[in-house]
Structure formats: C-alpha cells, structure tokens
Amino acid sequence: xxxxxxxVESPAKAKTIEKFLGSDYQVMSSFxxxxxxxxxxxxxxxxxxxxxLYVVSSDxxxxxxxxxxxxxxxxxxxxxxxxxxxGEAIAWHxxxxxxxxxxxxxxxxxxEITKDAIVKAIENPREIDDHLVDAQQARRVLDRIVGFELxxxxxxxxxxxxxxxxxxxxxxxxxxxxxxEINNFVAESSYRVNAVFxxxxxxxxxxxxxxxxxxRFSNKEDAxxxxxxxxGASFSISDIVTKxxxxxxxxxxxxxxxxxxxxxxxxxxxxxxxxxxxxxxxxGKITYMRTDSVNLSDLALNTSRAEITSMAxxxxxxxxxxxxxxxxxxxxxxxxxxxxxxxxxIEGTAQEKKLYDLIWKRTxxxxxxxxxxxxxxxxxxxxxxxxxxxxxxxxxxxxxxLKVYLESTDDEDEEAADRLPALKANQSLKADxxxxxxxxxxxxxxxxxxxxxxxxxxxxxxxxxxxxxxxTTIQNRSYVEKGDRPAEKRxxxxxxxxxxxISDKIKTENTGAEKSKLFPTDIGMVVxxxxxxxxxxxxxxxxxxxxxxxxxxxxxxxxxxxxxxDKFYKQFHPVVEDTLKNSERQVGERILGTDPKxxxxxxxxxxxxxxxxxxxxxxxxEKPVFASLRKDQLIETITLEDALELFKLPRQLGEFExxxxxxxxxxxxxYIRHDGSFYSLPKTDDPLSVAAERAIxxxxxKREAEKNKVIAVLGEQNEYQVxxxxxxxYFTFEKNNYKIPKxxxxxxxxxxxxxxxxxxxxxxxxxxKGFRKK
DNA sequence: CAGTGAGCGAGCTTCCGCTTGACTT
Numbered sequence: 001x002x003x004x005x006x007x008v009e010s011p012a013k014a015k016t017i018e019k020f021l022g023s024d025y026q027v028m029s030s031f032x033x034x035x036x037x038x039x040x041x042x043x044x045x046x047x048x049x050x051x052x053l054y055v056v057s058s059d060x061x062x063x064x065x066x067x068x069x070x071x072x073x074x075x076x077x078x079x080x081x082x083x084x085x086x087g088e089a090i091a092w093h094x095x096x097x098x099x100x101x102x103x104x105x106x107x108x109x110x111x112e113i114t115k116d117a118i119v120k121a122i123e124n125p126r127e128i129d130d131h132l133v134d135a136q137q138a139r140r141v142l143d144r145i146v147g148f149e150l151x152x153x154x155x156x157x158x159x160x161x162x163x164x165x166x167x168x169x170x171x172x173x174x175x176x177x178x179x180x181e182i183n184n185f186v187a188e189s190s191y192r193v194n195a196v197f198x199x200x201x202x203x204x205x206x207x208x209x210x211x212x213x214x215x216r217f218s219n220k221e222d223a224x225x226x227x228x229x230x231x232g233a234s235f236s237i238s239d240i241v242t243k244x245x246x247x248x249x250x251x252x253x254x255x256x257x258x259x260x261x262x263x264x265x266x267x268x269x270x271x272x273x274x275x276x277x278x279x280x281x282x283x284g285k286i287t288y289m290r291t292d293s294v295n296l297s298d299l300a301l302n303t304s305r306a307e308i309t310s311m312a313x314x315x316x317x318x319x320x321x322x323x324x325x326x327x328x329x330x331x332x333x334x335x336x337x338x339x340x341x342x343x344x345x346i347e348g349t350a351q352e353k354k355l356y357d358l359i360w361k362r363t364x365x366x367x368x369x370x371x372x373x374x375x376x377x378x379x380x381x382x383x384x385x386x387x388x389x390x391x392x393x394x395x396x397x398x399x400x401x402l403k404v405y406l407e408s409t410d411d412e413d414e415e416a417a418d419r420l421p422a423l424k425a426n427q428s429l430k431a432d433x434x435x436x437x438x439x440x441x442x443x444x445x446x447x448x449x450x451x452x453x454x455x456x457x458x459x460x461x462x463x464x465x466x467x468x469x470x471x472t473t474i475q476n477r478s479y480v481e482k483g484d485r486p487a488e489k490r491x492x493x494x495x496x497x498x499x500x501x502i503s504d505k506i507k508t509e510n511t512g513a514e515k516s517k518l519f520p521t522d523i524g525m526v527v528x529x530x531x532x533x534x535x536x537x538x539x540x541x542x543x544x545x546x547x548x549x550x551x552x553x554x555x556x557x558x559x560x561x562x563x564x565x566d567k568f569y570k571q572f573h574p575v576v577e578d579t580l581k582n583s584e585r586q587v588g589e590r591i592l593g594t595d596p597k598x599x600x601x602x603x604x605x606x607x608x609x610x611x612x613x614x615x616x617x618x619x620x621x622e623k624p625v626f627a628s629l630r631k632d633q634l635i636e637t638i639t640l641e642d643a644l645e646l647f648k649l650p651r652q653l654g655e656f657e658x659x660x661x662x663x664x665x666x667x668x669x670x671y672i673r674h675d676g677s678f679y680s681l682p683k684t685d686d687p688l689s690v691a692a693e694r695a696i697x698x699x700x701x702k703r704e705a706e707k708n709k710v711i712a713v714l715g716e717q718n719e720y721q722v723x724x725x726x727x728x729x730y731f732t733f734e735k736n737n738y739k740i741p742k743x744x745x746x747x748x749x750x751x752x753x754x755x756x757x758x759x760x761x762x763x764x765x766x767x768x769k770g771f772r773k774k
Numbered sequence: 775c776a777g778t779g780a781g782c783g784a785g786c787t788t789c790c791g792c793t794t795g796a797c798t799t
Contacts, residue, residue, distance in 0.1 A: 010793065010794085031793045034793095036791090059795090086792055143791085144790080145789085147790075148788060149789095151787075155788085160787060162787085163787085164789080290793090463791060466792095469791090607779055609778065609779070624779080626778085628778095650777095666777085667776055668776060678775075678776055680776090
C-alpha cells in the first residue's frame, strides 16, 4: 500500500492529481461532504450548546469505510479539500470521522491542478483551521434551524409538505414582487421623432441619413405642432463629432455567468447547462464548473496567449487579471475554462460541442485586446425650431476580442449602429420623411431561471453548487412555474410628414411576449406574503449578507459560533412560537363582489384542491357553489367578470343515445363527458359555445379512432389487448404495457406468445418514489 | 386520466452545500 493518502473532493480531480504524484501517493475522493446533520428531526442539541448531531449520509457509508481502510494503512494522510469554508469543514469531518491521528495528518490546499502547485502544497502543510470550521457549522446550523422551524409553520398554516429556507424563500419573494411590479405598471407614452434625410456625400454621391430628434414630446398635440413647423423648413448639418470608443471583453465564466450566457445564446435551462458542463468536466475538457471565481491560472494565461498569437497575431493579445467582486465569493477554484486552450473544438454531443465552444470563446476573448471603435454623431439643425436631430454611427477600427466573442444582453431591442456616410459640416439636407411615433414605457421583465440566478448572486444568496437545485426546488414546491405569455396587441399612433402633408395613422404592434419565464403561483404568493409578514428578518434581501458578516467574524476568531447562533435563536424561536399560536390559516381569500343573479358573495381562495372561486359562504344555509380557477388565472388578479365566467361550466349539451352530454374544463383542458367516457375538445372549439351536434361528431370521431386502436384481443378472458399506440404496437396485460419485438408482426401474436413476453419483460412497475427522493 | 370543496386523525413532509451516480418515461 502507498505511504501517502491524499483525499480530495471530486473523483475527476483525484484522477488528475494521481498522475502528478509518484507511486508513493494514493489519491482518493470523498465525493463532497461525508456527514451531515441527522436527517430525522432537527439534528441539533439545543440543551447542550447547539451541539450538531452529525451522521454519515447513507450514500457515503461505503466511501467512508474505504477511506478509513486506506487511512489506516497510510503513513501520512493529506486532506486536500477546497480552501473555503465548506472545504475546511470537509477536511475536519474526515479527520473526525476517520479517527485520524493528528501527528500523521496534514492539511494542504492548492489553487491550480499542476504538478508544481501540488508539490508546493505538499511542502507547505498546515493544520485544520478550527475557526473556519466553526463558521461552517454556524452556517449549517442556522440553515437547519430556519428551514426546519419555518417549514412546519407552513404545514400548519398553509399546506402540508411546503418548505421555506434562507435561500429559496427569498428567491420566491423576488419573483412575487416582480409580478406585482408588472401588475401595477402603468405604461406611459411619448412621441419619438425620426427623420430620413437625403444628402450628398463628399464624393458627390447621393446618401441617406437616418436621425432621431433629441427631444421627445409627451403628447400628440406637441408632436403635431412640431411636424407642422417642420413643413417646408430647411435642415443643415451643424456639427460632426467623431470620438474614439472602446469595448472590453467580459471576464471568463463563473457558474452564474455560464448559466446566463447558455440560456441567452443556446436556450439551455440552468440545470441543463450544469448537466452538460459536468460531462465536459468529467471527460477532462473543462475545469471545475461550480465556481464563483473569474481568475485564470498562469498556465491558462500562457496557453491563451499562444493560441491568440497563432490565430490572430501578437497585437490581439492582452493578458488580463480579473477580480471577483461578488458578495460572499469564496474563490476555491479557477474560472470555468477549457483544460487545453489549444483544443478549439471537441468530440461529443451537439450540446457538449456548443457549450464547449461558448466556454472556449469566452476564455480566449477575455485575454484579447479591446475593440476600438469610432463613434460619429452628426447634429442636424432645423430652421424652424430649437430641437436638434442626431444621427449616430459606429465604425469598428480594430476588432480585437470581437473577432471571437460578444456577450449577449437580456435587452433584445438594442439596435446596432451602422456606419454613416461621409458628410461635411454646414451642408444642407432635404427631409424625406419625418415620423413621430407614439412609444410606450416597458414593463419590467419577468425573471427567467438564469436571470434569477444572477440576481441571487448579486445579493450574495446561494452558492454555485446550489443555484440550479434552488431553481428546481421552488418549481417542485409549486411556488413558481416556468411558462410563456403570448404577445398582446397594442395600438399606437403614428404621425408622418411626407411631401408637405401630415397623415395621422393608428397602427398595431405586438408587445410583451415572454418565453420560459418564471411566474408565481397562488400558493407562492400566499406563502410569500405570510412569511414576509411574520418573518421579515429572514425574508429581508440583506439577511444572507448580514449573517455572512457574522460567519466571517467567526472565521476570524473574533466571535464564538455558539454564542452567535444563540443570539439568533433566542430572537427567532419565540417568533415561530408566536406565529403558530396567533396567526390565522392562510387561504389568500379575496372577495370580488356579489353575483348579479343570486346576490350572493363571490370570492376566490386556495381550496383543498387548489385555487377556487366560490358563490356564497359556508355560513349561509344554501351551500356554496365552487368552480376551479383556470391555470392562467391568479387569485390576486382575477376579476369578478372572469370569476362569473367560470360558473358557466360544466354545461349540459343535451342527450345522445339516451345519456346526457356535459362540457367542462379539466386538468388536460376542455372535454366532453358522455356515458362515463371523456372526449377532449379540440383547440378550435370553444367549450362555452360548442353545440350538441358538434359534440356528437367529436364523440363519434374518437370512437372510430378507438376502434382502429385495437389490433386484437387475445387470451381466454380477453386478458391480452394488442393495441396501436403512439410509439407503435404494444399489448396490455393486468394494467401494464409490454413491448412487441420488431421481429413479430402484431397481427400474428398469440396468447401464448404474449405470456412469454410478459415473463421476459417482467411486471415491475416503475418505482416513482426512489426517483423523486433525491 | 378530467369528478371533488365534511371532518377527523395518524403519519409524513422540511433546510443549504459539498459531490456523483442510479434510476426510469
């Protein structure tokens, strides 16, 4: 056995390091944390100084016993986990759980996975930093207290199985508040004036010049007056100003910026990006993908320089050191970059290739020269009034980093400025057309997954390893939903001055379309309002930043972690008790008005099966009537009229074959119910107006299709049904579906053959539980 | 697999951060 055992966090890292170290070293991985607070109960002993109850996680038992065995046989154990709070804690947990001997244990850290860095680290071992470990314990215990005391409050006051936490609850709050900003938004309009001028350039050729007026008119009258004045006016260039400008490349990728760019440029979801990056990392193509550092190693800088030089020449090189200024960044790793800068492309799936390409370009561009631009502004005066038109143009003098990469923005309607024709000052222009167009202020945009991550990072909330899981959690709890909104049609006014005449037009435009954005649900809003009312401290956007400061003091040895947690708990716990005792059950009820037909109250609330509208109240003698809200409706914004619509369904359509036909909207959309069967209504039919004859033809169509679905019925009790499915022929037996091998013609299938296939394929039902657990 | 909206009570749910596989449709 080896004399030395080195323990790192990730197996991929272990593999690389093993190559650098000689045969005297065995490198193993802990696969992250090996222990955690007990899963059952709160796992903290409040009676004894908040002593954490640590348990080896069930999926780590095997790793721990293997590490224990290897440690026993080694002369020296080197704990080489990351140099941040969590990494230090991992080292300590290993030390404690493996019962290592202090004399034969060394703590080392390295920032770069190169032979030099590792050898240097081995030459400079240190002891485990107990203060840093304490800071991690404080972090862990605080999160457990917050999560495990708040969640049960929600089970009692809102709904079972809900959850709350320092990170997720703030993430939901951001989305809920943005939604309200959007709902309360009132668009204001103003008139923007653009003109097209005819000019003659310095070579005497005709040229067109598009310019915008430096002033916006707040109303139609003023815009109209301006156009009236412009009739027959003369225009001339008063000044031409040319200024140099620079554009600099963005820093290399961190987890959060990679998620944002992959979303914008490739349309990846946050978890998709991480999945693909993980495979790139495991196959050694990129460095570690969970990082908040923008730093590049010297090796990366040198190889980037070589690549850029051979690709574009020396003058395209500009080596830069980027620094991280994100709150709470811990920089245990490098930025995300290709392992080998000379690999411009890689083998792999289409997704892997695209993501790698993005990472390669971003990294290379970060070490390239600034782009040099020339911005030209042409100022145009009018003989008629004091307002000035300006035409702006942009010319790239030197492309620099733009040769390979330009970061995208979330703002789509940025117009690229073009090159302007060469003109002279004082020359006169002819106005071809002047257009005053009504423009509206834009609603704030909803968050998407990646832009929510950016906001969280900005607030210092969450870590690179938790961004994707957090986004998944708040969707799994149904606090928010990813969805689209179609564009709305909006009319706007356009005044056009052409050939001395002003025309006044009303036009329509599509606006506000959104794709893959995060929308709060009713439950999300009710939970958020409840938590922000009773636990404002935890829901405060600065809460994490404040406790991080506290953790830093613990890490510096200035304060003791137990007294820090004690201070928090003594303040927090009574609020939990008080809320349990004194708050009402939260159903988010809103009273919309009265039913014009019955005069009874109309209200909406979260009911047993979700959001529901209700006519009347439970106290009245006559029972209330209920109708579920549609998926696109919110308790907060539904109107009385919309609510009344809901009660028009289910609707009786009349009889067919002696049985009643009913039309209603269910989970899968509108349907017709007849004689115990369901028939989906095509999108083209409106459930509120569909007639009996149409319903009958829908029923008959479906029956016809069903008939074609059955290929054969086999077996003594007709227990095998051979059917035509979406994915080709299959058969059913005791509620399970079975594949029919391609070699067999389904028409020739026999009962005996079916029996054989059932035995072959087994009756195992999918185990949904184990899948959901993690 | 589309309906449901009384109420009681047993037993369960839940956090954040480190890290990878095993699982299926």
